Amino acid sequence: MMSARPTMKDVAALAGVGLKTVSRVVNGEGSVSPDTTERVNAAIAKLGFRRNEGARLLRQGRTASIGLVLEDVADPFSSALTRAVEDIARQHDSLVFAGSSAEDGVRERELTLAFCARRVDGLIIVPAGATHRYLVPEITAGTPAVFVDRPPVDIDADTVLVDNEGGARMAVDHLIAHGHRRIGFLGDAPTIFTATARLAGYRASLEAAGLPYDESLTSLAPPTAEAIRHAVERVLGGPDPATALFCGNNRVTVEVLRVLAGRPNQPALVGFDDFELADVLRPGITVVAQDPAEMGRTAAEMLFARLSGDRQGRAKTVRLPTRLIPRGSGEMPIATGIGT
Amino acid sequence: MMSARPTMKDVAALAGVGLKTVSRVVNGEGSVSPDTTERVNAAIAKLGFRRNEGARLLRQGRTASIGLVLEDVADPFSSALTRAVEDIARQHDSLVFAGSSAEDGVRERELTLAFCARRVDGLIIVPAGATHRYLVPEITAGTPAVFVDRPPVDIDADTVLVDNEGGARMAVDHLIAHGHRRIGFLGDAPTIFTATARLAGYRASLEAAGLPYDESLTSLAPPTAEAIRHAVERVLGGPDPATALFCGNNRVTVEVLRVLAGRPNQPALVGFDDFELADVLRPGITVVAQDPAEMGRTAAEMLFARLSGDRQGRAKTVRLPTRLIPRGSGEMPIATGIGT
DNA sequence: CTGAAAGCGCTTACAG
DNA sequence: CTGAAAGCGCTTACAG
Numbered sequence: 013m014m015s016a017r018p019t020m021k022d023v024a025a026l027a028g029v030g031l032k033t034v035s036r037v038v039n040g041e042g043s044v045s046p047d048t049t050e051r052v053n054a055a056i057a058k059l060g061f062r063r064n065e066g067a068r069l070l071r072q073g074r075t076a077s078i079g080l081v082l083e084d085v086a087d088p089f090s091s092a093l094t095r096a097v098e099d100i101a102r103q104h105d106s107l108v109f110a111g112s113s114a115e116d117g118v119r120e121r122e123l124t125l126a127f128c129a130r131r132v133d134g135l136i137i138v139p140a141g142a143t144h145r146y147l148v149p150e151i152t153a154g155t156p157a158v159f160v161d162r163p164p165v166d167i168d169a170d171t172v173l174v175d176n177e178g179g180a181r182m183a184v185d186h187l188i189a190h191g192h193r194r195i196g197f198l199g200d201a202p203t204i205f206t207a208t209a210r211l212a213g214y215r216a217s218l219e220a221a222g223l224p225y226d227e228s229l230t231s232l233a234p235p236t237a238e239a240i241r242h243a244v245e246r247v248l249g250g251p252d253p254a255t256a257l258f259c260g261n262n263r264v265t266v267e268v269l270r271v272l273a274g275r276p277n278q279p280a281l282v283g284f285d286d287f288e289l290a291d292v293l294r295p296g297i298t299v300v301a302q303d304p305a306e307m308g309r310t311a312a313e314m315l316f317a318r319l320s321g322d323r324q325g326r327a328k329t330v331r332l333p334t335r336l337i338p339r340g341s342g343e344m345p346i347a348t349g350i351g352t
Numbered sequence: 353m354m355s356a357r358p359t360m361k362d363v364a365a366l367a368g369v370g371l372k373t374v375s376r377v378v379n380g381e382g383s384v385s386p387d388t389t390e391r392v393n394a395a396i397a398k399l400g401f402r403r404n405e406g407a408r409l410l411r412q413g414r415t416a417s418i419g420l421v422l423e424d425v426a427d428p429f430s431s432a433l434t435r436a437v438e439d440i441a442r443q444h445d446s447l448v449f450a451g452s453s454a455e456d457g458v459r460e461r462e463l464t465l466a467f468c469a470r471r472v473d474g475l476i477i478v479p480a481g482a483t484h485r486y487l488v489p490e491i492t493a494g495t496p497a498v499f500v501d502r503p504p505v506d507i508d509a510d511t512v513l514v515d516n517e518g519g520a521r522m523a524v525d526h527l528i529a530h531g532h533r534r535i536g537f538l539g540d541a542p543t544i545f546t547a548t549a550r551l552a553g554y555r556a557s558l559e560a561a562g563l564p565y566d567e568s569l570t571s572l573a574p575p576t577a578e579a580i581r582h583a584v585e586r587v588l589g590g591p592d593p594a595t596a597l598f599c600g601n602n603r604v605t606v607e608v609l610r611v612l613a614g615r616p617n618q619p620a621l622v623g624f625d626d627f628e629l630a631d632v633l634r635p636g637i638t639v640v641a642q643d644p645a646e647m648g649r650t651a652a653e654m655l656f657a658r659l660s661g662d663r664q665g666r667a668k669t670v671r672l673p674t675r676l677i678p679r680g681s682g683e684m685p686i687a688t689g690i691g692t
Numbered sequence: 693c694t695g696a697a698a699g700c701g702c703t704t705a706c707a708g
Numbered sequence: 709c710t711g712a713a714a715g716c717g718c719t720t721a722c723a724g
Contacts, residue, residue, distance in 0.1 A: 017717095060493070064471055065471075086434065406702090408703070409702090
């Protein structure tokens, strides 16, 4: 029972052997006599020795850890992704540093560089910033990065995206197929890659159906309660209102539902991103689902592939599919109330 | 542009100064001539040098990182807690290793000891295991641990809990106040501390009201869809069924709502734990809310307080309050259907 | 089968 | 104002 942590040196001294012999026993390298092994193990047990992995890894030139930069750890999308990354990392005996950029480019950079300063073996980033040039020296120095959900800006790197445009198009096609001609789009801030990609899918769907694109039916803004309330009122008000809404992401959908709960007649609705309880609400909420766990898994596998070999190959982009899940809200015809 | 990372030695060589001088400049220690400082900075810039924090911290005997052991990073409770821990850690220039025990004692132990092997400065643990004796050597060696949501077993350590019994009692009192006499309790597995504490609160409330405790109205089991379906059918079936349900946690509540969605008449319902969309459902779901972010914040603050001084003081337990949020489902009198 | 020396990339304690 | 030496706790490369 020492108060400080015993080291290999302490073990060696107690066992009366050289440092290297302790190292051999700890690493199970064999070629140590049974007698010596026993003495070393006894000393280890007596002192409660546990090897300092950080010191070992410093010598080996890696840290067996990766850095995961999220928008917000607390977000369901981020946390599902985190769990998937964790599970892959565990398979590679690697630990995960996780942190939130809070959708702030400066904070993303600070956090990412803090991870690099700890010499994480690699990075998985849900980017928020307007440039990732700051990563060039790190990547060049041998710290690979994989981007998820949004592509990096100004640099080339492995990326995992979903088919945002195709997913959005599927959502709007679905509403059109159910008779809607006036369809609103409520998206996140236009600085966010996925928001504009989904807007593009929305427009493509309208165009394919020969429907006009009417800017007064769209809104691209951070999904605060206030902003969403105004947007919903604008899009559902006026002389020729929308009869259906396409919500650009999870947080938009939830805020929209909150606003709609207080209104008499309800538009049809499809949301991008699935969410817990979407099936319990009445009507069930039709969504275009992406799979954050699959995104995390894919990104982590790409990263560990880089770490164990293919470090110089060209950057790859994987685009995962989305899936339409009809639950009721997206299948309502024009002018039918949602029913309380 | 070297392919490997430049070190202080490389910088010193290029600048034509000693290693220590580079260290001084990097640390802004002053007492370096302007001329020398400039040469060193030029070399740093030219080489793209970035100090290896891991090496620095090894020498300093700490890692400026903490380990966070959760039940499941992807769970909303865990992820809200994680974000709060992250924010406090950032204030202390510390990074966070996060990982999931998956409610498995063995995995909890492996993960926790992996963090200790990296010599994290401290631990925050949502415990799953049946004993934490394995932590004694680590704590003795100077790695403090703070437990959250559930107390440690077999050891003494700082702990952050909520008033589970009081919260449960508040929930059941509320249902009783609305006229209910037959109230079901659907809780998680009895091995989970919070499940039995909430059962105790349920029983205390019944007893205070002079109502009998009827085991046929209760269920304590992991909240799989299957188990919950059976439990709901049992508690709401039979000759003298429950008219109200108290759900022991988030996941139970969600599964119960899923089951109830397919049934004709609906019991009153109060859930322990708040959740997104509880206010959007019709009726709104009345809950006893705890504050996972506050729990994380409190735990992190206790940990950093230990790290910056009070290492030997007696273990403290903080018990945070819960809060009843009436939204409709908990205020329904007997025999009134929930509406669609 | 065993160990002394050098090194991972830094800082600390000393000496000038 | 500056730097050589020793050290953080391990492993690597060598030598016996």
